[in-house]
Amino acid sequence: MIGKSASGKNGKAVPQTRIQKAKREAILEAGLTVFSEAGFRGATLDRIASEAGLSKPNLLYYYPSKEAIYEALLRGLLETWLDPLQAIDPKGEPVEELLGYVRRKLQMSRDFPRESRLFANEIVQGAPRIMPVLEGELRGMVDNLSTVIDGWIAEGRLAPVDPRHLMFSVWSLTQHYADFDVQVRAVLNADDPFPGAETHLDVLFRRLLTP
Amino acid sequence: MIGKSASGKNGKAVPQTRIQKAKREAILEAGLTVFSEAGFRGATLDRIASEAGLSKPNLLYYYPSKEAIYEALLRGLLETWLDPLQAIDPKGEPVEELLGYVRRKLQMSRDFPRESRLFANEIVQGAPRIMPVLEGELRGMVDNLSTVIDGWIAEGRLAPVDPRHLMFSVWSLTQHYADFDVQVRAVLNADDPFPGAETHLDVLFRRLLTP
DNA sequence: CGTTGATTTGACCGGTTGGTCAAATCGGAA
DNA sequence: TTCCGATTTGACCAACCGGTCAAATCAACG
The missing domain is CATH 1.10.357.10 (Tetracycline Repressor, domain 2)
Structure with missing residues (x-):
C-alpha cells in the first residue's frame, strides 16, 4: 500500500527488475494455490513461502503483508x-x-x-x-x-x-x-x-x- | 472419539441429562454460526464459546476438541x-x-x-x-x-x-x-x-x- | 578487486489459539 | 446439613503465526 505499488508518482509503472517480476509472480502463483485451498485465514505465510521456494522474510521483502498478497x-x-x-x-x-x-x-x-x-x-x-x-x-x-x-x-x-x-x-x-x-x-x-x-x-x- | 460418543457399549443411547443436552445444542448452534462464517480454520474456540455463552474450558468439557464440534x-x-x-x-x-x-x-x-x-x-x-x-x-x-x-x-x-x-x-x-x-x-x-x-x-x- | 545497492536469511518477538489442569462451585439425594 | 458427582472457571502452556531486524550474501559495475 506504500511505495511498492504498481504505479509511480507520474503514472508511469515503477521500474521492476526481471528478478523482481519473476519473484512476485511466483509469490502470486503460490498464494493462489494456498489461498484457494485454505481461504484467507487458513493460509499461512510459511506455506506460501515454501510453495514459492522462498523464505518467509524474503517473501515479505516483496509483499509487505499477507493482506497485500491476497489483495493483489x-x-x-x-x-x-x-x-x-x-x-x-x-x-x-x-x-x-x-x-x-x-x-x-x-x-x-x-x-x-x-x-x-x-x-x-x-x-x-x-x-x-x-x-x-x-x-x-x-x-x-x-x-x-x-x-x-x-x-x-x-x-x-x-x-x-x-x-x-x-x-x-x-x-x-x-x-x-x-x-x-x-x-x-x-x-x-x-x-x-x-x-x-x-x-x-x-x-x-x-x-x-x-x- | 472416546467415552462421550452418542452410543453406549450396548448400542443404547448414553444417558444425557437435560442440562447436557441443552448445552451441547447451544454449542452446536454457536458452532454453526461461527464455522459457517469463517470456515474450520478461521473459527476460534473463544468465539464459539462466547457465542454459546460459555467459557472455553467449559465448552471443552462438552466437546473434547474443535474437530469434535465440527464433525458433530x-x-x-x-x-x-x-x-x-x-x-x-x-x-x-x-x-x-x-x-x-x-x-x-x-x-x-x-x-x-x-x-x-x-x-x-x-x-x-x-x-x-x-x-x-x-x-x-x-x-x-x-x-x-x-x-x-x-x-x-x-x-x-x-x-x-x-x-x-x-x-x-x-x-x-x-x-x-x-x-x-x-x-x-x-x-x-x-x-x-x-x-x-x-x-x-x-x-x-x-x-x-x-x- | 572493491564498492554499492539489491536480495536473502536466521534469530527473534508479541499475540493468538487449541487445549490442560487443579481448584472452586453447584445441585440434588440421603 | 452433609456428601458426592456434575459442572464451571482462572491460570497456564506449548505451538503456531504474522511480522521485524540486523547481519550476511549476492550481483553488477567501475
Whole structure:
C-alpha cells in the first residue's frame, strides 16, 4: 500500500527488475494455490513461502503483508473474471451470444479452478474485501447487460427471463464445476465432468432462452 | 472419539441429562454460526464459546476438541441435506416431483443459509472430512435416483437429460442463493432474492424437463 | 578487486489459539 | 446439613503465526 505499488508518482509503472517480476509472480502463483485451498485465514505465510521456494522474510521483502498478497491476487483475478461478460455483443444473435458466454465461463472453471475457488471462498465468507467491487463494477455491468437482454426479449428474439437471475444461473452452474469439483467427481466416479457438463448446459440454456 | 460418543457399549443411547443436552445444542448452534462464517480454520474456540455463552474450558468439557464440534455439526447437517432427495417419489409425476425437489432445496437455502455455507466451505476446501460420505451415501442415492430418472425418460415422461448433471444443476442453482448471498444482494440492490429466484427456477426447470 | 545497492536469511518477538489442569462451585439425594 | 458427582472457571502452556531486524550474501559495475 506504500511505495511498492504498481504505479509511480507520474503514472508511469515503477521500474521492476526481471528478478523482481519473476519473484512476485511466483509469490502470486503460490498464494493462489494456498489461498484457494485454505481461504484467507487458513493460509499461512510459511506455506506460501515454501510453495514459492522462498523464505518467509524474503517473501515479505516483496509483499509487505499477507493482506497485500491476497489483495493483489483478488485485483488481478477480478479482471479475468469479468472479461467474458464484456465479450457479449449486443448486436449479436441473442441465444448464441449467451450460450457463448456460458461456454467461456465453463472453460474458465476447467482451466482456472483455483481462481474460481479463491473467489468462492471470499464470497462465501461474506466478501469482506471485495464488497465495493460487487456493488460498483459488477452491479454496473449486470445492469447494462440487463438492459440489453430486456431489449432482446422485447424484440421477441429471446424467451422472457429475469436477466439478473439468468446471470446467477450462469455463474452458479458453471462455477459449480470448479468450486464443488470434489463432490462432482465423487458422484461421477472421478470421470472428467466437463464434456458432459458442456452438453448439459448447452441443452439447459438453449431450452430456457429459445423463444 | 472416546467415552462421550452418542452410543453406549450396548448400542443404547448414553444417558444425557437435560442440562447436557441443552448445552451441547447451544454449542452446536454457536458452532454453526461461527464455522459457517469463517470456515474450520478461521473459527476460534473463544468465539464459539462466547457465542454459546460459555467459557472455553467449559465448552471443552462438552466437546473434547474443535474437530469434535465440527464433525458433530457435519454429521447432523448431512441428514438434513439429503432428506429432500429421499422425498422424491418414483411413482409420482416426473416433472412435478423434480420441481418439488427444486422448491424444497431453494427453501432450505432461504431457511438454513448457515448450513449451506458450512457445507460449501467444506467442499470448496476439498471436503477433507466428508469425502467418504460423498463417495458412499451421496453417490449411492444419486445412482438410485439416476435409474429412476432414466426410466422416466425412457417412458417419454421427461425430456432427455443426464441425471447426474441435472442433480448438479439443482444443487448449484439453489445453494447459490445461500452461499453467494452477499453477491446476489449486491447485484439486486439488497432486495429479497427468493421470490424472483423461485419463479425463475420454476421456469428454467420446467422448460428443461418437459418432454 | 572493491564498492554499492539489491536480495536473502536466521534469530527473534508479541499475540493468538487449541487445549490442560487443579481448584472452586453447584445441585440434588440421603 | 452433609456428601458426592456434575459442572464451571482462572491460570497456564506449548505451538503456531504474522511480522521485524540486523547481519550476511549476492550481483553488477567501475
